[in-house]
Structure formats: C-alpha cells, structure tokens
Amino acid sequence: MTESRQSRRTRDPERSRRAILDAARDEFVAHGFTGGRTGRIAEAAGVPQGLLYHYFDNKEGLFDAVMEDTLAPYFNGMLDMLQSAEVPDLDLLEDSVRRYFQFLHDNPHVARLLAWWFADQAWEGKPLTRKQGVAEAVELLGAARIREGQDAGFVRRDLDPALVIKTFIDMCVMWHMSKGRHMLHTAPGEEQADLDARYLDHMVDVFLNGVVAPEHRPR
Amino acid sequence: MTESRQSRRTRDPERSRRAILDAARDEFVAHGFTGGRTGRIAEAAGVPQGLLYHYFDNKEGLFDAVMEDTLAPYFNGMLDMLQSAEVPDLDLLEDSVRRYFQFLHDNPHVARLLAWWFADQAWEGKPLTRKQGVAEAVELLGAARIREGQDAGFVRRDLDPALVIKTFIDMCVMWHMSKGRHMLHTAPGEEQADLDARYLDHMVDVFLNGVVAPEHRPR
Amino acid sequence: MTESRQSRRTRDPERSRRAILDAARDEFVAHGFTGGRTGRIAEAAGVPQGLLYHYFDNKEGLFDAVMEDTLAPYFNGMLDMLQSAEVPDLDLLEDSVRRYFQFLHDNPHVARLLAWWFADQAWEGKPLTRKQGVAEAVELLGAARIREGQDAGFVRRDLDPALVIKTFIDMCVMWHMSKGRHMLHTAPGEEQADLDARYLDHMVDVFLNGVVAPEHRPR
C-alpha cells in the first residue's frame, strides 16, 4: 500500500529527462520554437508540466538542449567521416556527398530542425548550437579536404573550397527540407522513394561535373 | 512617410488595406505565421486591431493574402522572363540564373517567407499560394526552356529538365534563406556585399559546368 | 446608367424600417437580447449596419420596438375578444381559453419572446412593453369579466378573479414556451400536432372543473 502509488513513475531522473527531451524534439520539429507547446511536451513525455523546469531553465533552454542533442551526432558523424579517409580521391568525394544525403534521409527531423533554424533563429544571428565550435570544425575540415583534392589535382583549383563544401551541403539540405516537394510542386508520377534516389544521382552528377578538374570528369 | 500616422477616420479604404498588408508582411516575415502578432500588425499599420477583420477573415486569411501579394510578382516576373527570350542559348541560361539570384537579393522577404513555408506549411502539405497554378506554370515553362536547350544541343541531354531547374533554384533560394551565413557558419573575412557576388559567380560556374554539354562548357 | 446603380434599394424608408424590424424580431426570438447580433440583423434585412441607427436609438431601442411591434396585436386581440362578448357565460369562458391557446399556437415567436422576457428582463423589473397600459387593461378587463361570471353564478365566488385569469394564461403560455416538451422530457409516441390538441382539452377540462361553480361543472 505504501509503494503502490509511488511505484508508477518512481524516481528515475534520467528517464524523465530523456522522455522530456524526446517529446520536446518531436514537438519542436513539428511546430518550431514559437509554435511548440510545453503542455504538449509534458503530456507526451508523461510528466507533469512543472517538471520541465527542474531539468531545464525554460522553454528556450529546452529548445537549445534539443538542438544540441539532435545535431551533435550529426556533426560528430561528419567529423568522423571526414577524418576516416586517409587519402582523398574522387570516389571519396562522391561517397561523402552520398553519405551526407543518406544521413539526412535517415534523420528527417534534422532537416526540419534546420528549416526552423533558417526561418527563425538564423536571422536573429543565433548560432546553430551552443557548441558552435563543432560545426565550424566540420566546415574547416571539409574545406581542408577539398584543398587536399585541389593539391592532388582532381578538384578544380580556381574554386573556393569553402564554397564547394557549401554547394553540395545546400543541395542535400534543400532537398530534404522541401521533402522532395519541389518548391514549384512537381509530381513526376513516380514513387517518392525512387525520386529521392534519382535526385541524388542527378545532383551528384551535376556537382561532380561542375567541381572536378576537366581531366577527371566522369563523362 | 511624413503623413503616415495622419488624420485616420478619413476615408481611404485602399490605403488602409495596403497598410495592413504591408505591416502584416513585415510581421510574418520576421516571426512566421504562429509567431506573428495581429496586435503588432495593427500597430505598425496605424489602424485599430478590429479593422484587420474588416478586410480579412482572420489571421490565416491575412497570412494567405500576404503570401499571395508577395509571391505573385515573384512568379509573374519569372514567367515574363522565361517567355521574353525567343531563342534560348547559353547566355540566356546564365542570365536567367543571375536574374533569379538578383531578384531574391533585392527582395529578401521573399526568401524568408519561403523559409517559413519550408519549415511550417510545406510539411502540412499546404500549397505555397492559393493561385498554385502560376507556380506550376513557371516550373513547366522553365523545364520546357531547358528542353529547348537540349534540343539546341547546349544542355546535356541525359538530364531531367525539371531537376535542372530545381538545381539552380535551390541554390539561389538556399543562399538567400541562409543569408550568406553558411549553415556551417563560415566567416571568410570579407564584406558581405562582395560575398554575395562571389558566391553567385561560383554557383553559376559550377552549375553551368555541371549542366552544359561538354563541347559548350565555359572552361 | 444613372439609375441602374441607384434603383437596387432606392430610398424606401418604410420598407427599410420594416425589414429591419422583421429581421430583428427573428434574431431576438432566436437568441434573446444579449445574444442577438446587430450585424446579423442588418444582413438579414439587407441593409448596412449603420442604417439601424437611423431608425432606432440603439440595440435596446430596437429590441423594445420589436417587443412592442410583436406584442401589440397580441394585447389588442385580447382586448377585442374580451369586449366582444356581451353576456359572459360558461361557453364564452371556455372559448376564451381556447382562443388564447390558439393564438399562441399560431404565433410561436410570441411565446418565445415571453420566455426571454421571463428569463432576462422580468427579473430586472423591466415592463413587458413600453405601452404597459394596454397589458394592464387586458388584465383588468379579464378580471372584470370573471367577476361578471361570479355574479352570474357560474364561476366560484371564493376565487380571486385576477388569479383565475392568471391560472389559465400561465398554463397556455407555459405549454408554448416549452413547446410541448415537458420540462421533464416526455415522448408520448404520438404526433406533436395531436399532442397540442390533447393537452388543450386536458387543460380546459381541469381548469373549468377547478374554477366553475359546482352546479355548473361540465362533468
């Protein structure tokens, strides 16, 4: 009798925190920061509203935590990927693009969080995450890898490495942000799944042809 | 501008409607639909809040009107541009990209409205504007133009015209959505103004090299 | 061309006033004074909102006008009825009850206006209409007629004539206010039309048996 009422959701701080964070991610992904409701988060997490404020300062603190929690693996994964390959070559470049595209494909909430960030926070100059350094590291490392490609001769030397990186990242992100739904609403009469693959091939093709040194071009 | 907050209660419905629409555009551009406040809109427009509901059904109706009012010239301009040139050639293609980029540059609120749409409405399947037909017409006409380019031989025949269109549109939109602030936060130590120009050159270069038939490539 | 735009709803004050009054009656009957909307009234009447205030002081003035306009024939009809019969007798008494019941049956909005008045205005001590005198005249005349009946010997002498009047009026009004729908929700499985008739017979029976002198009782 003494523990029956207690045992339902008994003291498990870590589980509570995790549940809140997961619920918050779903909420913010679906509605953005402004549209996100703490009430819905608490309900989805199965905790009382007040508990949110034990683990996080306020709605904004919770949002930031979600961003970090969600984007950290994203950046870390890229860092790993960029560091893994010793000698950069053409295949690695293509492979990088494809793996990046695949990552967004497998983590659709990442793309949508980025969309919210572009619309809302980026304009106010708010950094993407509090550990901004990681994001910058990725970019610097990526640019460095491109520069190695230029040194090796298979990437055009007249291009700014940072912009090369940006070019393919933008195309991948944009595709997943618009969910295959071209801004100008096409409906090519094929499966959505195939469309993703077809777009990826198209994009890689155009990108490589645009970026690779003439003598190394695929076609 | 000196007479803006003037003698209200003087009859000028058109001016009122315009003022509301302009104020609403600024508000929704800055805060999105959910974050937009009708109170701020009314204040900025210099009209009582109740008047909004004389001209529009509700907040959503006002938002839709703003979208239409803002995007109509955008689409119409593109239609004109696509129709104007009689014989498509390489220069026209490059010119189109540059003009499109320039348009977004000159109308930054368009890019940001698109950003909100990507984050919020697009996911719910809401069409970009109520006159969806215009948007589709642009896309179809654009694709048709690319196809003419393929027939003329200067655009690669193995590419899907619709995806070619999407490729450069995405790059232009993405740049202006992120306001030059690469998602991965680069700061190349130069003026923002120059950065735009430099990115445009880079993008056009990569795009054309990727898309144009080998024998017509710029370099 | 000069009269085409004019002729639609050209100057016809009386028609406008009438249209407003009719629309207002429907509105107030359906929603009461507080729930009645001037906007709906104007719309139903086919006139702009502002015009209401040319014919009436304000919402309350319009409501009062409706009450008067609706209840005047009601009271005048009763006055006529009470004055018409020269010598009161038992049949006249029964006939009066039946005609009163019938009147409410034929004018359902009267019963509902009374319902609103009971709930809302009566409690605040507001008179039923501005020409309160007519209502009082009806009552006095009715009571006088009952007194004549007492003198003639067919109405019990120990009853207060005013209460006798009230007794049957209340029963008639209550029936039509509750629209046959007993307060305690019965559903006798018969036609609503028949129910009215059956109730009337019942009521008249009980009323006469209760009020008429023993030697004149119908059964």
Added chain:
Amino acid sequence: MTESRQSRRTRDPERSRRAILDAARDEFVAHGFTGGRTGRIAEAAGVPQGLLYHYFDNKEGLFDAVMEDTLAPYFNGMLDMLQSAEVPDLDLLEDSVRRYFQFLHDNPHVARLLAWWFADQAWEGKPLTRKQGVAEAVELLGAARIREGQDAGFVRRDLDPALVIKTFIDMCVMWHMSKGRHMLHTAPGEEQADLDARYLDHMVDVFLNGVVAPEHRPR
C-alpha cells in the same frame, strides 16, 4: 465569509472548484449563458480567470456543470419525495404540490435557470442536464403515483397521468419564473410574501378541484 479572499496560493483545489461553481451559478442565473461573463465569475470566485480552464473545458462546460450541480438536488429531492410515501392519498397529493412549490420558493435560482433553459437551450433541443435519466425517472415515477391515485379512486380516471403531473409542475414553475409578477402585471396591494401563499392556496384549490374524482372533491 471573513476568510474568503484569503491567502490564495494556498493549496485547496476543492475550495477553488466550489468557489468557481458557486460564482458561475450566480452569474448564469443572473445573465444566462450568453450574457454570463467568465471575467465576472473569476472575480466573484476570487481566482484568476485562467483557473476556470483548469477545472472546466470552457464556458459551456462550466455552464453544464452548473446546471447539473444545481438541478441534481432538485430532481433527487423529488425522487425521494415521490418514493417516501407508501400509500398515496389525497393529502399526499396536495402535500406534494405544496412541497414542490416550497422547494422552488426556497431555491429561486432553480426557477430562473429553468427560465433561461426554456428561452435558450430548450429550443435548440439541448437536454436540461447531462444526466437526463434522472429527470425522466422523476416524471415516470410521478405519473405512476397518479395512476395509483386513479386506482385508489380519488383521482379522475379519465385524465392522462403525465398531463396531471405536468399541470401542477407548470403552475408552480411559472409562478416562480415570473416571480409573482403576473405576466399581466397585477399588483393586488398586498405584501409579496403573502401573495405567494395566497397564490399557492388558490392554485392547489383549483388544481385539486379539477383533478380529483367528484366524490372526493374538497368542496
């Protein structure tokens, strides 16, 4: 009463709920559903407006709760009364009428809530309370009791028991709805208190004479 506006922010949910419900009852009794203001309710209850929505879905939910809370004892009391007397006789019938009249006299808000219901909700077909069953039970039991009276011989056999019940209920309710203020505005020059008593006597007299079998008539 001295402690009513006290230390709020002290935990007592039951008291809060009760205070809201009581304040709401007064408000709705005085102004009906449409005219009732949640702001006034909150103020009278001594709670912030937002708290109403912690305990009730919305204004309508609060109204329904008030109806139920107010009418439940009304119906339950009648049920008890009808069940209590084992053998029905003439005195019991008269007693029932008098007790019902007295109940409405002692609970004036019940009569006025009924008045609002007649004017507003009944017409839209809305049930009197959510526990409609109780109301129907009262009616069925009442009719059953009258039927017993018919079997016992002291109630006229030619009358429909359900209508007999309705007859006296209507007279009681109507009197209290119009608060002794006859629809036709009588003012017999006596105290209001006495008037109630005198009307009750009159009504019981007429009713019994009308309903009771000839050989059992009081006079």
Added chain:
DNA sequence: TATGAATGAGGGTTCATTCAT
C-alpha cells in the same frame, strides 16, 4: 437616406511559468 470603413472596449481562451505540497 444610405453606405461601409473605422473605432475601441472587452470577450473567451491559451500558455509559459511559479510554487506550495
């Protein structure tokens, strides 16, 4: 007389946050 734009005071309701328990 007729019109409908303009006004501003609330109306019901939501919501992030605090706090006693």
Added chain:
DNA sequence: TATGAATGAACCCTCATTCAT
C-alpha cells in the same frame, strides 16, 4: 524529485456604435 494548482499577461477575435462620404 515530483505534482498539479495557481497565476497573469497576452492573444485572436467580436461587436455595438460612430462617422465621413
């Protein structure tokens, strides 16, 4: 740590009424 009642500032919208035309 956990709970959910309590708080109050907005928020969107409605509505009776006024007034320039």
